[in-house]
Amino acid sequence: MEECARVAAMAARAMLASQAGLAEHALEEEDVMTTVKNVQRQIGRRERFEVRFLYEGPGPTAGRDVRDDRAGLPNYPYRRASLDCTVAEWVDRRFRVSYPGFDFQVVMGYGKVANGRMLLSNVRSSYE
Numbered sequence: 001m002e003e004c005a006r007v008a009a010m011a012a013r014a015m016l017a018s019q020a021g022l023a024e025h026a027l028e029e030e031d032v033m034t035t036v037k038n039v040q041r042q043i044g045r046r047e048r049f050e051v052r053f054l055y056e057g058p059g060p061t062a063g064r065d066v067r068d069d070r071a072g073l074p075n076y077p078y079r080r081a082s083l084d085c086t087v088a089e090w091v092d093r094r095f096r097v098s099y100p101g102f103d104f105q106v107v108m109g110y111g112k113v114a115n116g117r118m119l120l121s122n123v124r125s126s127y128e
Helices: 002-019 036-047 087-098 120-125
Strands: 033-035 050-055 071-074 102-107
Touching: 033 036, 036 050, 087 102, 087 120
Parallel strands: none
Antiparallel strands: 033 071, 050 102
16 A cells, blocks of 8 residues: 555656656656565666675674565666676675665676676676
8 A cells, every 4th residue: 555655656746747847857767666686687687697685784684685575675777887897896886876785796607606806797708
């Protein structure tokens, strides 16, 4: 019920914004919240490699996988990163900004976790 009310409120804002000529306030993909599984799928399609969400910080859950059905995350808002970017740069510039409170692993095509110094071009080529 809360989800329907939230979506209705966003649609109403978008309609008012379009009537007022404020295109920047119209309903956008980033306004919609989704699950971990959907974000992983979005990243995989755009970036061409798999990722894992992990719990960050102190406590008993630190480093554990986040359940795929966990909701409330924003959609992945970026286009494909450049080939000369490293895994660590990509995680710092994109992931930590969009998904604070989570840690992240980039997975190679053969199942191992990518090193932070590895170039994204090498990670992508491991899937070919």
